[in-house]
Amino acid sequence: MSESMNSKLEDRRDFLKASALVAGVAVGPGVLFYGIAHSRSPEEGASSKQRWGMLIDTTKCAVGCNDCVTACNTENGLSGKTGEQDSQWIRKLNIKHLQTGVEHNLPMLCQHCENPPCVDVCPTGASMKRADGIVLVDRHICIGCRYCMMACPYKARSFVHEPLTEQNPEVPRGKGCVESCTFCVQRVDRDETPACVEACTASGHQAMLFGDLNNPESDIAKAMKTVATTEVRADLGLNTGVRYQGI
Amino acid sequence: MANNICLNQKECGKSTGFWLLLTLGGLVMLGTLSAFFFLEHHGHIKTGMTNQIVWGLPHVFAVFLIVAASGVLNVASIGSVFGKKMYKARARLSALLALTILSGGLAVLVLDLGRPDRLIVAMTYYNFKSIFALNMIFYNGFFAIVGLYLLTMMDRKLKPWYKPIGMLAFLWRLALTTATGSIFGFLVARAGYNSALYAPMFIIYSFAYGLACFIVVQAAMYKWNDIEIDEAVLCRLKNLLATFVAAALYFTAVLHLTNLYFAKQWDFERFLLSDGGIYTLLFWGGQVMLGGFLPLLLIFSPGARKQPAILLIAALLVIIGGHAQMYVTIVGGQAFPLDMFPGYAESSSFFDGVVHAYSPSVWEMMLAVGGIATTFLITTVAVRVLKFLPEDEIKDPSSTVGQH
Incomplete structure (x- = not known):
């Protein structure tokens, strides 16, 4: 026993x-x-105490430099092709004043609006804004209706027109869904900066500044207090998270 | 006259014709389904749609059908809400067409989705701020209400409900078309949209397109059953169509005159009205001439009162003009580039600052006509098995019952 x-x-x-x-x-x-x-745990979730934003100095954005675009494509697994049906999350835009002929170069990407039209129009709620201001597409409930693309004032969104292979596991993408710049949310959640900003800094141009707009001690918040910044299509009242200076 | 009416083709000994029609519709549908599976497999890369023109030919056909579906119900509404007997006789066919045309339009919209397999998501996840989501509720409600409306017409026991449900259907269809127009009206960023006028304008368009579709189907059914349309009825329908077409022209004029008054809209108006190539051609030639002035000219021509064929041609022209209008509105509105920096010329690798090109592929053409095929098939079967043929028992179409 x-x-x-x-x-x-x-x-x-x-x-x-x-x-x-x-x-x-x-x-x-x-x-x-x-x-x-x-970094914070996935359970913790994004907080409205932060609002991520970007300040782009167009006077420092070099003509012909495409480093931000290349870095974005590498980080997010985009092909880099520029056909009419290819995805472009960030693009270099050249603008020329019609009367004076003054030119500016700038990267154009999702402006991560506080009041995003894409989120308003999305029928299923797949287009959504995180508490920290990052505008994303939930790939699980996007039905591919493209109404958000009709609504976006910045033409910042792309539709995946064909099957994809060799994707970055951190950035799932899929045929038939709409996508756009995520501010490299996977990097932001690790307390890193978006790939485009990192590349711009590495190239020595320092034209892109990323940070928390709500934190008065952040570089971006300090910079925005000292220089005049421009909101693209400010007339729409969207309060964009991306601002430009030098225009 | 009513005694001589063949309720369906079988009674008239035209069974072969019925099967021929079904085969014709079935073949088109087969093409649509092939295109759907092909696109589902390969993706939208096989269409002419791009990241610049995100809505193309399928949407042109689908939105036309959706708008026409709410408009075709008007015939029934005039009968039950406003008590006009002549229209009451046409109420069943009107309600049937409302259901079948909407089915066709929605079928194309669904088949064109990037993820049509997620239709259930669209039915279960609602963003109530989205006019698109509200449209889905309006479409589903429309099916339920018009279905009930039809029942009250067919079942004598439900007759007490005929008027209240008729009124509800009328109000619901107005709300539905308001929501459909607002899909474009709420697009704040694009020069071609962003106007509250889109809601009432789409209602007026729906009146014209819906009645035109009704006239064409009725003419086909009368021809099939060797019935001649009553002259008084013909006169009424042609005057009503003329009123709607004129009203549609009026709203179109107001929209563009308003835009011409706003300096910031001049570039867009110049594009659409003068320099837009295919869009300018379709606007003036298709929407305004073929779909507007020519039908009016035909309707008010001396022979129109006696010639049902003239009304039929006018109705067909309104339908063609309606498709031209949808192409101009939907594709033309996207083709004009977004102006992010007013006062600047823009250029980029993403086709900023240039008029966007669009040429639909054969696959999306096959997909686009699927809505017409769906409508055609369901209508053909329905009018054969149930009594939908308009029967005129009165000679005076202006007589009313239970006027408000």
Whole structure:
């Protein structure tokens, strides 16, 4: 009787040891990565305490430089092709004043509006704005009606016209859905800057500044207090998260 | 006259013709479904639609049908809401067409979705701020209400409900077309849209397109059953069509005159009215001439009172003009580039600042005509198995029953 009880106790100890080991193996890397990333957990969600924004200095945006576009394509797995049916999340725009002939170069991307028309018109709610101001498309409920593309004042959205392969696992995309700049949300959630901003800084042009508009201590908030900035199509009252200076 | 009417083709010994019609419609439908599966597999890359022209030919045909569907119900509404007997005799056919035409329009819209497999998502996730989502509610409600309306016409026991449901259907269809027009009216950023006029203008368009569709179907049914339309009825229908076509022209004129008054809209108006190539041609030649002035000219020509063929041609012209209008509104409105920086010329790798090109592929043409095929098939079967043929028992079409 007592032998059988001892054997049962040993079995139980072995079981508990094995369970602890399995649990350790399973949880350990997660804890480790969490520590490395220094980012908030997925459960935490985006917070309205922040509003992510971008300030683009058109006087520093170099003619012929396409580094931001290339970086965006690499980060998000876009082909980089520029046909009428290809996706472009960011593009270099040249504008020339009709009377004076003055030219400006600037990157045009989703302006991450506070009142985004794409979100208003989306029938299913797939077009949505996170609490921190980043405008995204929920690929699970986008039905591909393209009404958001009709509504966007910046032509910032693209429709995926053909099947895709070799995607970046962090940036799932799919045929038949609409997509646009996400401010590289996967990077922002790791406390990194969007790929375009990183590339612009690396090239030495320093034309793009990314940060929290709500944080008065952030570089972008300080810069916006000192220079005159322009909101594209300000007449629409959308309060864009992307601002330009030098126009 | 009513005693001689063949309720369906079988009684008239024209069964072969019926099957011939079904085969014809079926073949077109087969083409549509082939195009759908082809596009579903390969993606929209096989269409002429792009990231600049995101809505193309399928939307032109679909929106025309949706607008016409609400308008075709007018015939029934004039009968039940305003108590006109002549229209009451046509109420069943009018309600049937409202259902079948809407089915056709919605079928094309759904088949053109990037993810048609997610239709259930569209039915279960609603963003109530979206006029598109509200449209889905209006479409579903329209099916339910007009279905009930039809029942009250066919079942004597439900007769007490005929008037109240008729009134509800009338109000619902006005709301539906308001919402359809607002799909364009609410697009704040584009020069071609962004006007509250789109809502009432689409209602007026629907009156004209719907009545034109009704006249064509009625003419086909009368021809099939060797019935001659009563002269008084003919006169009434032609005057009504003329009123609607004139009103449609009026709204079109007001929209463009308003735009011409706003300096910021001049470039767009210059594009559409003068320099827009195919869009200018379709506007003046298709929408205004073929779909507007020519039908009016025909309707008021000396022989129109005696010649049903003239009314039929006028109605067909209104339908052709309606498609031209939808092409100008939907494709033309997108072809004109967005003006993000007023006062500047814009250029980029994403076709900023240039008029966008669009040439529909054969696949999307096959998809686009699927709506007409759907409508044709359901209508053909319905008029054969049930009694929808308009029967005129009175000689005086102006007589009224239970006027308000």
